[in-house]
Amino acid sequence: MNDGDLTSLLITAQLASITTIILALIGTPLAWWLARTSNPIRVLVEPIVALPIVLPPTVLGFYFLMAFSPDNFLGNLWILLTGSPLAFTFSALVIGSVFYSLPFYVQPLQVAFENVEQGLLDAAATLGASNLDSFFSVIVPLSRRGFVVAACLAFAHTVGEFGIVLMIGGNIPGETRVLSIALFDHVESLQYQNAHILAGGLMIFSFLLLSVVYSLNRKWQSR
Amino acid sequence: MAIKMKHIEAIVKVQRASGFSLDLDIKIQHGDITALYGPSGSGKSSVLRMIAGLEPKMPGVKVKTDAETWADSHVFVPTHKRGIGFVFQQTQLFPHLNVLGNLQYALQRKHQQSDIELAQVKQWLGIDAIINKPIDELSGGELQRVSIARVLLNSPRALLMDEPLGALDQRARMRILPYIDHLHDRLDFPFLYVSHAIDEVTYLADQIYLLEDGRIHQSGTTFEIGNSLEMNAREGDAAAATIRCSMGSFDEQFNLTKLNFEGQSIYVTGDRRVVREPDQNILKLRIPARDVSLTLGRNANTSILNILQGTIDQIHQNSDGTSALVRIKVGEQFILSRITGKSLTNLQINTGSDVFIQIKSVGLLTEYDD
Numbered sequence A: 001m002n003d004g005d006l007t008s009l010l011i012t013a014q015l016a017s018i019t020t021i022i023l024a025l026i027g028t029p030l031a032w033w034l035a036r037t038s039n040p041i042r043v044l045v046e047p048i049v050a051l052p053i054v055l056p057p058t059v060l061g062f063y064f065l066m067a068f069s070p071d072n073f074l075g076n077l078w079i080l081l082t083g084s085p086l087a088f089t090f091s092a093l094v095i096g097s098v099f100y101s102l103p104f105y106v107q108p109l110q111v112a113f114e115n116v117e118q119g120l121l122d123a124a125a126t127l128g129a130s131n132l133d134s135f136f137s138v139i140v141p142l143s144r145r146g147f148v149v150a151a152c153l154a155f156a157h158t159v160g161e162f163g164i165v166l167m168i169g170g171n172i173p174g175e176t177r178v179l180s181i182a183l184f185d186h187v188e189s190l191q192y193q194n195a196h197i198l199a200g201g202l203m204i205f206s207f208l209l210l211s212v213v214y215s216l217n218r219k220w221q222s223r
Numbered sequence B: 001m002a003i004k005m006k007h008i009e010a011i012v013k014v015q016r017a018s019g020f021s022l023d024l025d026i027k028i029q030h031g032d033i034t035a036l037y038g039p040s041g042s043g044k045s046s047v048l049r050m051i052a053g054l055e056p057k058m059p060g061v062k063v064k065t066d067a068e069t070w071a072d073s074h075v076f077v078p079t080h081k082r083g084i085g086f087v088f089q090q091t092q093l094f095p096h097l098n099v100l101g102n103l104q105y106a107l108q109r110k111h112q113q114s115d116i117e118l119a120q121v122k123q124w125l126g127i128d129a130i131i132n133k134p135i136d137e138l139s140g141g142e143l144q145r146v147s148i149a150r151v152l153l154n155s156p157r158a159l160l161m162d163e164p165l166g167a168l169d170q171r172a173r174m175r176i177l178p179y180i181d182h183l184h185d186r187l188d189f190p191f192l193y194v195s196h197a198i199d200e201v202t203y204l205a206d207q208i209y210l211l212e213d214g215r216i217h218q219s220g221t222t223f224e225i226g227n228s229l230e231m232n233a234r235e236g237d238a239a240a241a242t243i244r245c246s247m248g249s250f251d252e253q254f255n256l257t258k259l260n261f262e263g264q265s266i267y268v269t270g271d272r273r274v275v276r277e278p279d280q281n282i283l284k285l286r287i288p289a290r291d292v293s294l295t296l297g298r299n300a301n302t303s304i305l306n307i308l309q310g311t312i313d314q315i316h317q318n319s320d321g322t323s324a325l326v327r328i329k330v331g332e333q334f335i336l337s338r339i340t341g342k343s344l345t346n347l348q349i350n351t352g353s354d355v356f357i358q359i360k361s362v363g364l365l366t367e368y369d370d
Helices: A003-036 A042-054 A057-068 A073-082 A090-114 A118-126 A131-142 A144-159 A163-169 A179-188 A192-221 B044-052 B099-107 B118-125 B140-153 B170-186 B198-204 B222-226 B229-233 B341-347
Strands: B007-015 B021-029 B033-037 B061-065 B069-071 B084-087 B158-162 B191-195 B207-212 B215-221 B240-251 B256-261 B264-269 B282-288 B292-295 B306-317 B323-330 B333-340 B354-359
Touching: A003 A042, A003 A090, A003 A144, A003 A179, A003 A192, A042 A057, A042 A090, A057 A073, A057 A090, A057 A163, A090 A144, A090 A163, A118 A131, A118 B084, A131 A144, A144 A192, A163 A179, A179 A192, B007 B044, B021 B033, B021 B044, B021 B207, B021 B215, B033 B044, B033 B198, B044 B061, B044 B084, B044 B158, B044 B191, B084 B140, B099 B118, B099 B140, B118 B140, B118 B170, B140 B170, B170 B191, B170 B198, B191 B198, B198 B222, B198 B240, B198 B282, B207 B222, B215 B222, B222 B229, B229 B306, B229 B323, B240 B333, B264 B306, B292 B333, B306 B333, B306 B341, B323 B341, B323 B354, B333 B341, B333 B354
Parallel strands: B033 B191, B033 B207, B084 B158, B158 B191
Antiparallel strands: B007 B021, B007 B061, B061 B069, B207 B215, B240 B256, B240 B282, B256 B264, B292 B354, B306 B323, B306 B354, B323 B333
């Protein structure tokens, strides 16, 4: 693996980690809300969350690119706040990845939350637990499988993204060139040796991560 | 610091589109067990959940205590701030914690300062041996005992129980009833017990509200209505009188224990002098109406051991006249007898008639024959 690929590996790991952390912060309450709400806007929110599953990543990438442009609100706001444009930066990749991987985090967690019996929450409330207390003392421990699956899928999916990264990140070494892009470059320039290393590495990584998910599934199934 | 709750009052007037409606006013005084009794679908559990704040806020529901308002058209205090203990039919023990973990969960979130201790509660409810077991290894009776222990350790200011024995078999039910009765002796707060089982209600409760189609059909002390013909007539074979006896002597030769009942004697088999808690001296007996027959004179030539003297208090004939439920007053208490319509005609008894009561079998309420 050459130095450039090593840098891409670091950027990819960073991107996936930061994305997963942000998803944990915003995706968890969203999953909880979707699992419990009877609010009618739910029927709008659920498909929006699920859009990245069906849309070509380039569609999302295109809209993000538009939004990040200094002529538009988001891009303009970013310049006001940070002094530099948003498009083709690592931050742009993070924003794009959060949306792109959102369903992979929210959906497994939502299912896990829906499986927590309301009766247990009623019991926690009568025992004096506030909503926040019962979230951490009842819901989180009973949904731990959902959390692990959600985090693994969101991480793996971020590592695996390509189209959206290409659209909003460009291909800047050391900034936005992630592994999937680096692989594409190697193939374009007929460096099959390097391409093999990256492709094989990503394959093994994904396989191992999914093995963890499925073995945890099995282990906790009996509970 | 902790101020004792004296009563809870719920005034509910709710009309749902589905046709289900509730229109009632119940008051739960401290020191008593108040029972909300009625068939399934009568609205009992809904009322209980409204008192606990587990039903969403809705107009027409007013819940207040002697000092606080929990729910009315402006106020809605969330469940965790009401300070109530709630025992669920399905126990709702936390599956991710073991028995001890469930108890500690409650201890860490006490509703008020109290000197209640884990060791004490473990002993009351007999759960020492299972304290480290995971929840999914407990039997139905054990689950419910742990859930009651959990509620007690939470030091609630009032206690609500929703069919706590509803999921148990007869044997487990009869084992747990004394534990609940026992609580009542030690804890002085409003205590509401919801059930559709007449034997539980008459055994435990001091006050009974009889709920039907969302309305209070009858209410009063257990003494007044627990042994009433109206309440028992609908019970068929389960119709029974609950009586209280005090401990007498044990006859070793015949293996019988003599109990004192309103100045007369009732014999039960076995040595009952050592009785389980809660009450060492007063025994509650439940006498099924179908096991009681009536005669006009004392019949000396009979194998029946328990013969009491009493006065006919009320007679309730069923609609086709084939059978009747008769209430006989003995001292200050009542015995019920189910007799055929023909017997009623033959005996020519009326309210005020003196009769002899023959009791075929007597069981302690908290005992179950194998």
